[in-house]
Amino acid sequence: MTVEGTTAERIVIENAAVAAVDAAGTEYETGYVVVAGNLIESVGAGAAPAVEGVTRRIDATGHLVTPGLVNTHHHFYQWLTRGLAQDSNLFAWLVELYPTWARIDEPMVHAAASGSLAMLARGGVTTAMDHHYVFPRGAGDLLGAEIRAAAELGVRFTAARGSMDLGRSAGGLPPDFAVESTERALLATESAVDTHHDPSFGSMLRIAVAPCSPFSVSTELLREAAVLARSKGVRLHTHGSETVEEEKFCHETFGMGPTDYFESTGWLGDDVWMAHCVHMNDADIAAFARTGTGVAHCPSSNARLAAGIARVPDMLAAGVPVGLGVDGSASNESGELHTELRNALLINRLRGGEKALTARQALRLGTYGGAQVLGRAAEIGSLEAGKLADLVLWRLDGIGHASIADPVAALVFGPPAPVTLSLVNGLPVVENGHLTRADEDTLAALTRTEARRLAEIAGLR
Numbered sequence: 243m244t245v246e247g248t249t250a251e252r253i254v255i256e257n258a259a260v261a262a263v264d265a266a267g268t269e270y271e272t273g274y275v276v277v278a279g280n281l282i283e284s285v286g287a288g289a290a291p292a293v294e295g296v297t298r299r300i301d302a303t304g305h306l307v308t309p310g311l312v313n314t315h316h317h318f319y320q321w322l323t324r325g326l327a328q329d330s331n332l333f334a335w336l337v338e339l340y341p342t343w344a345r346i347d348e349p350m351v352h353a354a355a356s357g358s359l360a361m362l363a364r365g366g367v368t369t370a371m372d373h374h375y376v377f378p379r380g381a382g383d384l385l386g387a388e389i390r391a392a393a394e395l396g397v398r399f400t401a402a403r404g405s406m407d408l409g410r411s412a413g414g415l416p417p418d419f420a421v422e423s424t425e426r427a428l429l430a431t432e433s434a435v436d437t438h439h440d441p442s443f444g445s446m447l448r449i450a451v452a453p454c455s456p457f458s459v460s461t462e463l464l465r466e467a468a469v470l471a472r473s474k475g476v477r478l479h480t481h482g483s484e485t486v487e488e489e490k491f492c493h494e495t496f497g498m499g500p501t502d503y504f505e506s507t508g509w510l511g512d513d514v515w516m517a518h519c520v521h522m523n524d525a526d527i528a529a530f531a532r533t534g535t536g537v538a539h540c541p542s543s544n545a546r547l548a549a550g551i552a553r554v555p556d557m558l559a560a561g562v563p564v565g566l567g568v569d570g571s572a573s574n575e576s577g578e579l580h581t582e583l584r585n586a587l588l589i590n591r592l593r594g595g596e597k598a599l600t601a602r603q604a605l606r607l608g609t610y611g612g613a614q615v616l617g618r619a620a621e622i623g624s625l626e627a628g629k630l631a632d633l634v635l636w637r638l639d640g641i642g643h644a645s646i647a648d649p650v651a652a653l654v655f656g657p658p659a660p661v662t663l664s665l666v667n668g669l670p671v672v673e674n675g676h677l678t679r680a681d682e683d684t685l686a687a688l689t690r691t692e693a694r695r696l697a698e699i700a701g702l703r
Contacts, residue, residue, distance in 0.1 A: 250278035251297045253668070255635065256290040258302035259649040262625040263309050263609045267602065269650070275307055277631040280444060280668040285625045304639030305662060306649040308605065309624050310368025310632040311579045312612025315479075315517040315538035315567025318372045318388055319346050321354035322693040324575045332485045332547045336415050339572060342700040344420035348382030353685075353692040355391035358577055360677055360685050362568070363397055365578035365658065368632040368666045369612070369622055370397050373479060373517070375404025375454040377430070378420045385434055389447060396671040396679050398445075398632065400616055402452035402479045403434040407463050414458050424463045427453070428470060435474045443621060444630055444667065448476070455481040456500060457491050461507060468508035477617050478509065482516035485549050489521050501526040510535045515615045517567060518543075519557075520550040527553065527560050536563040536615035539607065541585040542576070543569030551593045554586065558603070565612030583608050583654045601654040631668035634661055 253276070260273035262285055274290035276283040284291065320343075327338040346354075355372070362370050372388055385403055392399035405427035408414030414421065422430065431451055439449040451471035453459040464480075471478045483489065483500045496503045501522065504510055512534030519530075519537045530537065539552050557564050566582045568574050583604045590599040613623025622632050636659040638644070638652045643659060646652035653659055664672035671678055697703045 250281075250283075250295060252283070252293055252295050253277040253298045253300070253665070254290045254293065254296050255300045255302050255307055258635065259306045259638075260285065260287075260625065261306060261308045261602075261605060261650050263606055264624045264626050275625060275633065277633075277665065277668050280631050282625060282627055282629050282631050282633070284627055300635070300663065302635055302662075304637060306636045306638050306653055306659075307625070308634055308636065308653070309609040309622065310634050310664065310666065311366045311608045312369045312565060312616065312623060313362055313367050313568055313579045314371055314515065314565035314612045314615045315540055315569055316358065316370065316372045317374065317570030317572075318355040318358040319343065319351050319374060319376065319384075320570035320572035321357045321577065321689060322346070322350055322696050323572045326572060330547070331487070332549060333415070333487050335547060335573065340416040340420065342696065342702065343376050344378050344417045345696060345699045346376060346378065346381060346384070348384060348387045350692045350696055351384045352387035352391055353688045355388040356395070356680070356685050357689040358571060359391055359395045359397055360680060360682060361577035362579060363395055363664065363671050363677060364661060364675065365580040366634040366636070366661050366664060367579050368398060368634065368664060368671070369400070369616065369618070371400035371402060371450075371616065373402040373404050373452050375406055375452065375458075376416070376420055377405070377422055385438075389438060392447070394679060395677065396666055396669060398622070398666055400448045400450055401434070401438065402450040403431045404452040404454050405431060405463065405467070406454045406458040407460050408458050416458070424460060424466070427463060428466055431467065432470055432474070435476055439474070439476055441475065446667065448616075450477040450479045452479040455484075455488070456496075456503060457488060461496075464507040464509060472513070478511075478514045480509065480516055482519055483521045483526065484518035484544075485547075486521060499526070501529050505529060505533075513617065515563070515565075517569065518549065518552065520544055520552045522553060527557055527562060530557070530562045531560040534563065536565065538567035538615060539564055539586060540567040540569040540574070541582060541589045543567075543573040545585070545589060546573045551589055553593070554590050554607075555594050555598045563611065563614040564607055565615035566608045578658065579608060580658050587654060601648075601651045604654045605650055632666050633664075635663040636660070637662045
């Protein structure tokens with residue numbers, strides 16, 4: 243954090259269209275952003291003010307500057323199994339892929355995380371999260387591999403330490419050697435929080451407690467994980483209400499729907515967010531709104547697995563915090579969050595009509611909404627003085643966007659916009675469409691090698 247009383251090095255971005263995504267929805271046809279150290283110092287219309295210590299001045303004519311995108315749900319390890327189980331629903335997809343995922347190891351996860359984070363960063367993501375819940379015995383430090391990859395690429399990161407304690411012999415879907423005992427899962431999760439979690443303002447790394455789903459973990463693990471998270475002051479994350487099969491499972495197994503089951507285990511609250519939430523009735527949405535429970539909306543993955551369309555407009559109208567998620571790369575092979583802005587808008591209009599979601603609401607889901615869901619709305623998600631300098635400069639004067647007068651509409655309705663500059667903590671992680679801290683060809687070769695190695699070990703080759 244910039245120290246008061248010092249002269250910070252400044253970056254001045256000027257002559258850009260600005261979408262601040264603040265509470266007032268502030269936009270400027272032509273404006274500026276001044277970054278001082280790792281903080282946004284000022285945002286405004288017209289010419290940038292005269293300031294000292296300018297180390298870089300960017301003429302952003304033809305660009306839109308927005309807050310950095312915030313990804314609220316992902317499974318990085320799946321980068322190595324993209325393109326498989328192409329025509330399956332969730333349960334069939336899991337049954338087909340778990341035997342392969344159960345053979346991942348630390349080098350594979352590092353490569354997969356690097357590939358996933360590279361695609362996210364190139365597409366304007368400045369804060370990523372990952373929900374990793376597969377821990378085969380003897381596989382190495384899988385969570386550490388992801389954390390290392392995020393640090394290498396310079397992306398702000400929430401690592402959700404997942405867990406499963408129901409293997410195939412106990413009625414679950416994964417092989418037994420890919421799950422943990424309840425005690426082991428809780429101990430490992432506590433260790434992850436104690437070792438890695440940084441709660442400070444501007445933190446680059448936070449840990450969340452994240453048992454996988456109602457059908458892959460025991461009730462004991464869910465309850466004790468909630469107690470653990472709250473004793474440590476960290477957030478909770480899981481999958482919820484993703485499919486009709488999950489809803490049927492909860493009614494048959496617990497005698498209640500997923501939302502009521504989660505509430506009975508301590509899993510509703512303003513420190514909780516859940517992925518998907520596709521099959522929710524009015525009472526479920528009201529419970530999320532009443533408790534402040536957040537949602538990670540993953541429209542592409544939900545469409546890919548034919549899970550359904552989440553009631554995002556109804557959630558927003560009720561006051562539920564909603565962000566966007568890529569979800570695992572094996573159910574969203576593009577691996578980009580930018581496409582989720584467009585797909586969220588289009589898919590929700592299929593359910594709710596032409597006014598169900600606007601371009602500006604979609605942008606808010608991908609920025610401020612994501613910051614809310616991750617518990618970081620005071621730090622990121624909007625362009626405001628005093629917030630962290632996580633922002634993206636999108637080029638909109640090229641062939642794909644130049645004829646769209648409204649820059650926010652160009653970004654959301656149009657094709658993926660090139661990223662001229664992406665700053666995280668005031669430092670560039672993308673310049674002119676390329677990563678600044680990694681060689682993309684090297685990462686591509688590494689992910690290809692590790693994907694082939696996994697396929698060979700799993701008997702797919």
